[in-house]
Amino acid sequence: xxxxxxxxxxxxxxxxxxxxxxxxxxxxxxxxxxxxxxxxxxxxxxxxxxxxxxxxxxxxxxxxxxxxxxxxxxxxxxxxxxxxxxxxxxxxxxxxxxxxxxxxxxxxxxxxxxxxxxxxxxxxxxxxxxxxxxxxxxxxxxxxxxxxxxxxxxxxxxxxxxxxxxxxxxxxxxxxxxxxxxxxxxxxxxxxxxxxxxxxxxxxxxxxxxxxxxxxxxxxxxxxxxxxxxxxxxxxxxxxxxxxxxxxxxxxxxxxxxxxxxxxxxxxxxxx
Amino acid sequence: xxxxxxxxxxxxxxxxxxxxxxxxxxxxxxxxxxxxxxxxxxxxxxxxxxxxxxxxxxxxxxxxxxxxxxxxxxxxxxxxxxxxxxxxxxxxxxxxxxxxxxxxxxxxxxxxxxxxxxxxxxxxxxxxxxxxxxxxxxxxxxxxxxxxxxxxxxxxxxxxxxxxxxxxxxxxxxxxxxxxxxxxxxxxxxxxxxxxxxxxxxxxxxxxxxxxxxxxxxxxxxxxxxxxxxxxxxxxxxxxxxxxxxxxxxxxxxxxxxxxxxxxxxxxx
Numbered sequence: 133x134x135x136x137x138x139x140x141x142x143x144x145x146x147x148x149x150x151x152x153x154x155x156x157x158x159x160x161x162x163x164x165x166x167x168x169x170x171x172x173x174x175x176x177x178x179x180x181x182x183x184x185x186x187x188x189x190x191x192x193x194x195x196x197x198x199x200x201x202x203x204x205x206x207x208x209x210x211x212x213x214x215x216x217x218x219x220x221x222x223x224x225x226x227x228x229x230x231x232x233x234x235x236x237x238x239x240x241x242x243x244x245x246x247x248x249x250x251x252x253x254x255x256x257x258x259x260x261x262x263x264x265x266x267x268x269x270x271x272x273x274x275x276x277x278x279x280x281x282x283x284x285x286x287x288x289x290x291x292x293x294x295x296x297x298x299x300x301x302x303x304x305x306x307x308x309x310x311x312x313x314x315x316x317x318x319x320x321x322x323x324x325x326x327x328x329x330x331x332x333x334x335x336x337x338x339x340x341x342x343x344x345x346x347x348x349x350x351x352x353x354x355x356x357x358x359x360x361x362x363x364x365x366x367x368x369x370x371x372x373x374x375x376x377x378x379x380x381x382x383x384x385x386x387x388x389x390x391x392x393x394x395x396x397x398x399x400x401x402x403x404x
Numbered sequence: 405x406x407x408x409x410x411x412x413x414x415x416x417x418x419x420x421x422x423x424x425x426x427x428x429x430x431x432x433x434x435x436x437x438x439x440x441x442x443x444x445x446x447x448x449x450x451x452x453x454x455x456x457x458x459x460x461x462x463x464x465x466x467x468x469x470x471x472x473x474x475x476x477x478x479x480x481x482x483x484x485x486x487x488x489x490x491x492x493x494x495x496x497x498x499x500x501x502x503x504x505x506x507x508x509x510x511x512x513x514x515x516x517x518x519x520x521x522x523x524x525x526x527x528x529x530x531x532x533x534x535x536x537x538x539x540x541x542x543x544x545x546x547x548x549x550x551x552x553x554x555x556x557x558x559x560x561x562x563x564x565x566x567x568x569x570x571x572x573x574x575x576x577x578x579x580x581x582x583x584x585x586x587x588x589x590x591x592x593x594x595x596x597x598x599x600x601x602x603x604x605x606x607x608x609x610x611x612x613x614x615x616x617x618x619x620x621x622x623x624x625x626x627x628x629x630x631x632x633x634x635x636x637x638x639x640x641x642x643x644x645x646x647x648x649x650x651x652x653x654x655x656x657x658x659x660x661x662x663x664x665x666x667x668x669x670x671x672x673x
Contacts, residue, residue, distance in 0.1 A: 191513040206513045214508035217438050224437060231430030232514050 137168040139206070139281045139311060140189060144198035147181070147188060148335075157335035158184045161198070164337065168204060168280065171312045173322040173343055175350040176332035182315045185332060186285050189313065204280035205233075210287065213270035218259035222250060222269055225258055229273050244272035247302070249295065264291060275302050282306065284314040287321060319347055424522075427515050431506075431523035439527075451535050454490060458482045458539065461604070473606045474635045477547035480540075485603035487536040488630035491565035492572075492623055493597070495528045499573025500580060517663070521574060529566050536562075540634075557633030564648040565626040571655030578662040602627045607642055615642065622648035 145162040148155050158181030166172065176182045187193040188200060190209055208215075216225045226244050230237040245254045248268035250261075258266060267290035274282070287303075289296045307325065316322050322329070322343065329346020331338045333353050340346035440446040462478035472481035499521060506520040544551055580587040598604070601623035607615050618624050619642045626648050628640040 187511075189513075190511050191516070192511040202513060208512045212511050214511060217434070219438055220434070224434075228430055228434050229512070231433070232427050232512055234426050 137203070138165045139168050139202070139204035140164075140166040141201040141203065142198065143201065145188070145195045145200060146197040147184065147193070147195050149184075156181070159332070159337055160335040162337055164339065166313075168311060170328050171307065171326045172314070173326035173329040173346060174313060174315045174332065175322075175329055175346055177350075177354060180332045180334075182332055183285055185337075186283055186313065186315055190283055205278075207274060207277070207279035207282045210274045210282055210284045211267065211271045211290070212274070213266050216258045216266065216270070219257055221257055222248075222254040222261070226254075226269070226273055226276075229277070233277050235277055240273070240276045243276040244269060247275060247298075248272040249291075267291070268295065271299060275299070275306065278306075278310070280310055282310055282312045284312055284316070284325075286316055287314070287325075322347070423514055424516075424519060427519040428523045428526070431509075431515075431520055432527050435523060435527050447531075450531055451538050454486055454535060455539050458486050458543070461486075465604075473609055474631060474638050475549050475551070477543070477549045479543045479547055480549040480551065480634075482603070483540050483543045484631050484634050485601075485627050486598070487532075487540060488561060488565060488627050489598050489601055489603050489623060490535075491529075491532050491562050492569045492626060493594075494532060495525060495566060495569035496573045496576075498524045498528045499569065500576055502573075503577050503581065521570075521577070525566070525570055525573075532562075532566075551634050552636040554633040554636075557629055559633075560645045560649075561626050561629035561633060564629070564645045564652065565623070567652030567656070568622055568626070568648045569652075571652040571657075571659060574659030574663060575655045576659075578659060578666060582666065597621075597623065600624075606631070606638070606640070608640065622651045 142159075142162045142164045146160050147158040148160075149158065150156075156179075174182050174185065184193060186209065188195055189202075189206065215229070217228075220228075222244075223241050226241050227237045230240040241254065245251070248265070248271070250265050250269060253261065253265060258269075261269070271290055282303075289299065291299065304325075312325050314322060314325055326343055329340045329343045329350075331340065331346050331349050331353065338346075338349060340349065440449060445452075458479060461482045465472070465482075466478050472478050474481055502520050502524050503517060506515075506517070509515045509520065510517065543549075576587075576590065580590075600618050600621055602618070607618060607624055607628060610618070625643050625645055628638075628643045629645045632638050632640055632643060
C-alpha cells in the first residue's frame with residue numbers, strides 16, 4: 133500500500149498555558165505523524181506537559197493553534213470514569229459510552245458486568261458504588277471496546293490481586309492488535325508496553341525509534357537540571373518488547389517526522 | 405475473554421457527520437435520563453412550572469382588571485406570552501450551562517462541545533413544544549376561548565425564538581467563561597426580561613415612543629408574532645419576525661467564531 137496508515141497526525145500544533153509570571157509552553161509547532169503499529173512511551177520531566185499532550189490527543193483540551201487529525205479509533209484515557217453520571221445506573225453509563233462509539237450496547241454491558249465483577253450492582257446508580265467498583269467499571273468499559281490506540285496516563289492497577297492479574301492479561305492481549313500511547317513514571321512499564329519513545333522538553337517533542345534511546349535522552353534531560361530529581365525510576369526487569377532501531381529525529385522541525393518507515397500524511401478528515 | 409464489540413468500521417474513520425449524529429443521539433438520551441434526575445415527578449415539572457406561573461399571573465391580573473388585552477381569558481393570554489417567551493428563555497438557559505455540565509465528556513475523542521450544544525438545543529426545543537402543546541391545549545379547552553391557530557405565524561415565531569436562543573446561548577457560553585462579570589450583569593438584566601417582552605400586555609397599548617423603544621427587543625416580535633397565530637383578531641403593528649431571526653443568526657455566527665477562536669481553549673480551565 134502506498135498510503136501507509138497513521139493513527140494520529142499533528143499539524144502545526146501549539147499549546148501553551150499562562151502561568152504566574154510567564155507562559156508555559158507545552159508544544160510549539162509540532163508536526164508529526166504517528167504510524168499504526170507502534171506503541172509510544174511519552175517521557176518528560178514533571179510539568180513538561182505530558183498529560184496535557186495526552187489530553188489534547190483525547191480531545192479534552194484543544195490546541196491553541198494547529199490541529200490533530202485522528203485517523204484511527206482512539207480511546208479515551210484508560211480507565212476514565214469522569215463521565216459517569218452518579219444518578220445513572222452502571223448499565224446506563226456503559227450504554228452511553230457504547231452509543232458514542234457505535235458498539236452493541238447489550239454486549240458491552242454484559243462484558244463489563246462480567247469483567248468488573250459487580251453483578252447486580254450494574255443496575256444500581258453509580259452514586260452507591262464504592263470507588264473500587266467505579267474504577268473496575270471504568271476499566272471494564274475501556275477493555276470492552278476495541279480501540280486502535282489506547283491512551284494511558286499512568287497505568288494504575290485497581291482491584292484485588294486476581295483482578296489486577298486479569299486486567300493485565302486482558303490489556304496485554306489487546307495490544308496484539310492495538311497500539312498504546314503511554315505516560316508512566318515506571319520505566320519498567322514503558323519497556324513492557326512500548327517500542328519507541330517521545331521526549332517532551334521545553335515545547336519540543338523528540339522522536340526516538342528506539343525506546344532505550346528515548347529513556348537515555350530523558351535521563352540526560354533530568355541531569356541537565358541541577359538538583360532535579362529524576363522522575364522516571366528504574367525499577368528492575370529488562371525490556372519486554374522493544375526493537376533495536378536506534379536513531380532519533382526531531383519532530384518539532386520540518387514537516388512530518390516519521391518514526392516508522394511507513395508514516396504518511398493522512399487525509400484531512402476527522403479534524404479537531 | 406473476547407471483545408464485547410468492535411466499532412463498526414475499524415480502520416477507516418466514519419464520516420464526521422455520522423459520528424456527530426450518533427454522539428448527539430447518545431447525549432440526548434443521557435440528558436433525558438438525567439435532566440430531572442432524582443426529583444420525583446420528572447417531566448411533570450417541565451409542565452407544572454410554567455403552568456403554575458401562568459395560573460398565578462392570571463389570578464392576580466383577573467383581580468385587577470376585567471379583560472386581557474386580547475380575547476376574554478387571562479389564562480390563554482398569559483399562556484401565549486409565557487410559552488413563546490420560554491422558547492427563548494429555557495433554551496438559552498440550557499445552553500449557558502452546556503460547557504459546565506459536559507466538560508468531562510470531552511475526554512471522549514468522539515465528543516465535541518458542539519455535539520453537546522446541539523443535543524441540548526434539540527431536547528429543550530422538543531420539551532418546549534410538548535409543554536406548549538399541553539398547556540395551551542388545556543388552557544384553550546378549559547376557557548373555551550375562541551382562537552384560530554395559524555401555523556404560518558406560530559411556526560416562524562417559535563423558530564425565530566429558538567434560533568435566537570441558540571445564537572445567544574452559544575455566544576454566551578463562551579463570553580461567560582471569558583468575562584465572569586458580564587455573566588452576572590447579563591443574568592441580572594435578563595431576569596425582568598419578560599416585562600419588556602410584551603408577555604403581560606401587547607405593545608400596541610403602549611404610547612408610540614415607548615412602543616418603538618421596546619421594539620428593539622427581539623423577543624417582543626416573537627411574542628406578538630405567536631399571538632397573531634392564536635388570536636385571529638390580532639394584527640400587530642410592529643411584528644417583524646425577520647428581526648429576532650436575524651439577531652439569532654448574527655449572535656450564532658459570532659458565537660461560533662468565538663467558540664472556534666477562544667472557546668474550546670477557555671473550557672480547558
